[in-house]
Amino acid sequence: MTSAVISETSFLPSENIDPKELADEILRVLKYRGGKDATVATPHDWLTASIKVVRDRIIDRWVSSTKEAYDQSAKRVYYLSLEFLIGRLMRDAFSNLGMMDAMREALSSLGVDFDVIAALEPDAALGNGGLGRLAACFMESMATVDVPVHGYGIRYVNGMFRQEIRDGWQVELPENWLDHGNPWEFERRERAFEVGFGGSVESVTDAQGRLERHIWKPTERVLAVAYDTPVVGWRGKRVNTLRLWAGMSLDPILLAAFNAGDHIGALRESNKADALSRVLYPADATPAGQELRLRQEYFFSTASLQDILQRHLSQYGDLHSLPDKAAIHLNDTHPSVAVAELMRLLLDVHGLDFDDAWDITKRTFAYTNHTLLPEALESWPVPLFERLLPRHMQIVYAINAQILIEARAKGDFSGEQISSISLINEGGERRVRMGNLAFAGSHSINGVSALHTELMKETVFADLHKLYPTRINNKTNGITPRRWLIQCNPGLTALAREAIGDRFLDDIDAISDLDALASDAAFREKFAAVKRANKQRLASLVSERLGIRVDPSAMFDIQIKRIHEYKRQLLNIIEAVALYDQIRSHPERDWMPRVKFFGGKAAPSYHNAKLIIKLANDVARVVNSDPSVRGLLKVVFVPNYNVSLAEIMMPAADLSEQISTAGMEASGTGNMKFALNGALTIGTLDGANVEMKEHVGDDNIFIFGLTTEEVAQRRANGYNPRDVIAGSPELSQALSAISSGVFSPDDPDRYRELTDGLYQHDWFMVAADFDSYADTQRKIDEVWRDSPLWYAKAIHNVARMSWFSSDRTIRQYAEEIWNVPV
Numbered sequence: 161m162t163s164a165v166i167s168e169t170s171f172l173p174s175e176n177i178d179p180k181e182l183a184d185e186i187l188r189v190l191k192y193r194g195g196k197d198a199t200v201a202t203p204h205d206w207l208t209a210s211i212k213v214v215r216d217r218i219i220d221r222w223v224s225s226t227k228e229a230y231d232q233s234a235k236r237v238y239y240l241s242l243e244f245l246i247g248r249l250m251r252d253a254f255s256n257l258g259m260m261d262a263m264r265e266a267l268s269s270l271g272v273d274f275d276v277i278a279a280l281e282p283d284a285a286l287g288n289g290g291l292g293r294l295a296a297c298f299m300e301s302m303a304t305v306d307v308p309v310h311g312y313g314i315r316y317v318n319g320m321f322r323q324e325i326r327d328g329w330q331v332e333l334p335e336n337w338l339d340h341g342n343p344w345e346f347e348r349r350e351r352a353f354e355v356g357f358g359g360s361v362e363s364v365t366d367a368q369g370r371l372e373r374h375i376w377k378p379t380e381r382v383l384a385v386a387y388d389t390p391v392v393g394w395r396g397k398r399v400n401t402l403r404l405w406a407g408m409s410l411d412p413i414l415l416a417a418f419n420a421g422d423h424i425g426a427l428r429e430s431n432k433a434d435a436l437s438r439v440l441y442p443a444d445a446t447p448a449g450q451e452l453r454l455r456q457e458y459f460f461s462t463a464s465l466q467d468i469l470q471r472h473l474s475q476y477g478d479l480h481s482l483p484d485k486a487a488i489h490l491n492d493t494h495p496s497v498a499v500a501e502l503m504r505l506l507l508d509v510h511g512l513d514f515d516d517a518w519d520i521t522k523r524t525f526a527y528t529n530h531t532l533l534p535e536a537l538e539s540w541p542v543p544l545f546e547r548l549l550p551r552h553m554q555i556v557y558a559i560n561a562q563i564l565i566e567a568r569a570k571g572d573f574s575g576e577q578i579s580s581i582s583l584i585n586e587g588g589e590r591r592v593r594m595g596n597l598a599f600a601g602s603h604s605i606n607g608v609s610a611l612h613t614e615l616m617k618e619t620v621f622a623d624l625h626k627l628y629p630t631r632i633n634n635k636t637n638g639i640t641p642r643r644w645l646i647q648c649n650p651g652l653t654a655l656a657r658e659a660i661g662d663r664f665l666d667d668i669d670a671i672s673d674l675d676a677l678a679s680d681a682a683f684r685e686k687f688a689a690v691k692r693a694n695k696q697r698l699a700s701l702v703s704e705r706l707g708i709r710v711d712p713s714a715m716f717d718i719q720i721k722r723i724h725e726y727k728r729q730l731l732n733i734i735e736a737v738a739l740y741d742q743i744r745s746h747p748e749r750d751w752m753p754r755v756k757f758f759g760g761k762a763a764p765s766y767h768n769a770k771l772i773i774k775l776a777n778d779v780a781r782v783v784n785s786d787p788s789v790r791g792l793l794k795v796v797f798v799p800n801y802n803v804s805l806a807e808i809m810m811p812a813a814d815l816s817e818q819i820s821t822a823g824m825e826a827s828g829t830g831n832m833k834f835a836l837n838g839a840l841t842i843g844t845l846d847g848a849n850v851e852m853k854e855h856v857g858d859d860n861i862f863i864f865g866l867t868t869e870e871v872a873q874r875r876a877n878g879y880n881p882r883d884v885i886a887g888s889p890e891l892s893q894a895l896s897a898i899s900s901g902v903f904s905p906d907d908p909d910r911y912r913e914l915t916d917g918l919y920q921h922d923w924f925m926v927a928a929d930f931d932s933y934a935d936t937q938r939k940i941d942e943v944w945r946d947s948p949l950w951y952a953k954a955i956h957n958v959a960r961m962s963w964f965s966s967d968r969t970i971r972q973y974a975e976e977i978w979n980v981p982v
């Protein structure tokens with residue numbers, strides 16, 4: 161394997177872990193907790209034993225972190241997220257605890273290859289993409305910068321689907337990540353809370369007939385049971401808890417049904433409870449319209465809130481101090497029903513009055529908006545909401561009355577503005593607007609990049625912003641440098657340590673010391689050698705998995721992310737087709753060899769996205785087997801993009817494709833991972849690309865295409881893609897090749913609707929940006945040709961990306977939103 165090329169180093173010589181002792185411990189765990197001895201242990205047994213050994217070391221710190229927060233009466237953060245895309249945890253834990261080398265050695269003394277068992281650890285894919293990965297990076301950063309937090313989510317039995325490519329098409333298979341058990345988690349049967357659905361609301365009146373309180377009488381009841389996973393920060397400073405809820409049927413009900421002989425009924429109840437934590441909805445930009453989704457959202461919101469209130473009451477005895485001791489964060493609108501649920505708990509269970517409860521609620525919650533795409537703004541039909549959550553419906557109306565009165569009192573809101581502020585969308589089918597509910601119930605609403613935050617103020621939340629002008633703020637996303645540099649790129653880490661010392665390991669800002677070395681020819685050579693080894697690692701993977709040979713000296717041009725029309729993989733593929741054409745028409749030119757890599761999953765119901773995957777594979781087949789291309793261009797679609805694959809692909813990239821239609825990508829975090837690992841970016845002025853340009857400098861990033869304002873202008877002036885296409889010979893030629901079946905001789909019309917869409921409306925401005933994109937690609941070839949220049953720019957990228965660390969992001973959340981010390 162490649163471990164010979166890329167050596168992993170331990171960063172904590174002070175820990176002085178004896179590999180011999182570690183080996184004994186592994187054997188002990190294997191024997192007494194796994195019931196096996198070394199002679200019969202399978203690789204999975206070794207994996208489980210290794211994880212349990214490191215887990216045991218984490219537990220002491222975990223208990224003390226939790227106790228510390230309690231003793232100091234520290235304010236705690238609660239991060240509610242329907243997704244945590246954590247990936248594998250073993251390397252993370254070993255690396256953060258400085259045990260990597262010792263563990264390798266210990267296992268090797270037992271005849272076990274660390275890399276082999278590490279590859280067996282399932283990739284915990286409890287998320288779709290960027291939003292879920294952000295939650296995972298935040299958990300790691302909070303443990304590192306010492307913020308006491310509980311992450312709350314759902315323990316999906318089937319997380320993100322596993323993608324296979326068969327005959328070029330995406331096939332979705334279940335990812336059974338729990339099949340071999342999950343050695344990281346602790347089931348907490350004693351932390352279980354009841355969750356109700358449906359039923360009716362009774363009002364209780366006092367002797368004088370005045371309304372005293374409401375009592376919700378749900379007809380369905382299930383249990384949410386906690387499973388805890390420790391999250392360890394850098395150098396094991398703090399260990400926080402990720403608490404995931406699993407659905408379970410309420411035993412007494414089941415028992416009664418069984419006793420009454422209703423076995424089928426009992427089974428149905430148990431399946432219903434099970435279903436709540438069975439699947440993650442595999443769509444990241446459209447709300448799954450299903451009732452089950454709303455049930456999941458309520459399920460994990462109420463369980464988390466009950467847990468939080470119980471903890472608060474047992475420590476402080478009174479809920480009025482909740483906002484001083486708890487900051488509850490809503491990661492997107494998925495948990496926003498929590499606003500109504502906290503109100504219900506405060507009003508109906510704890511007997512507070514409305515004004516008190518509303519004040520506590522607003523001071524406790526904060527909300528992050530992740531998208532402006534209209535189809536992704538969650539809303540639920542009023543009849544569905546009312547049927548599942550009748551009491552919450554009443555509360556939503558009560559909150560709505562409150563905010564509409566506030567708006568009217570201001571006097572300068574038009575009827576249209578009032579209806580856009582309303583929590584209920586009255587146009588057509590009446591729906592509850594979850595974004596408005598989250599906004600109304602939070603003291604802070606943040607966007608995830610400077611551009612996105614400004615657009616939020618001008619578009620979706622324009623009127624709510626006018627009503628509550630102090631609430632919207634920006635927190636540009638970040639990534640954890642532990643996973644996205646130290647762990648995934650040990651070669652670059654070792655080189656940087658050698659060149660500038662170890663300070664950057666603890667303070668990523670110190671990586672800026674590399675900047676001066678961009679002009680040092682010897683350093684550039686070493687940097688290029690590391691990049692080359694990382695590319696070789698990817699080339700081996702591609703050769704093993706796909707049987708495609710790629711040359712590591714070619715430029716590795718990579719676009720990996722969810723497949724979505726706004727992310728414009730199509731623009732990249734069409735450019736590949738145009739380049740293919742050019743190479744064949746002008747064989748005399750000195751073309752720079754390139755490999756274009758694609759990877760990403762499409763939502764199973766997203767027709768065009770799946771067609772784009774097929775097109776990438778069709779183009780790859782034709783281009784890769786055409787001898788006239790002479791290997792100057794290769795196209796590779798790498799299946800099953802997930803965190804573990806990202807860890808191999810990010811460090812291997814020369815060029816990072818961040819080419820969304822301006823105004824549509826809220827931030828992006830893939831863009832940051834690439835640049836931190838020394839790739840240059842080709843991108844639009846969208847999301848965090850705008851801020852990346854400011855940090856790395858205009859000369860070290862390739863910006864092309866329309867700006868957000870220009871996109872809006874083009875649309876307003878009646879954009880006509882047909883004329884644009886006619887005016888670009890390269891684009892016309894590429895599109896006619898695709899639409900006439902050059903890449904799909906078995907089904908020549910396969911891409912007709914895709915290309916027709918470009919001619920007819922081109923919602924995502926692919927045609928409008930094509931020439932600018934293709935020209936920029938040819939300029940990039942010229943920079944690539946000048947290798948010292950290229951690597952100097954790449955080094956500047958690494959040195960100047962530290963601001964995009966999620967440590968920085970988390971410090972800003974802590975100081976400016978949560979009011980907790982860091």
Ligand SMILES: *Cc1c(COP(=O)(O)O)cnc(C)c1O
Pocket residue numbers: 288289290293720721722801802803806827828829830831833
């Ligand atoms: C970082 C990451 C993403 C987000 O990528 P974008 O390019 O920002 O959309 C998605 N999936 C995985 C596995 C990631 O690691």
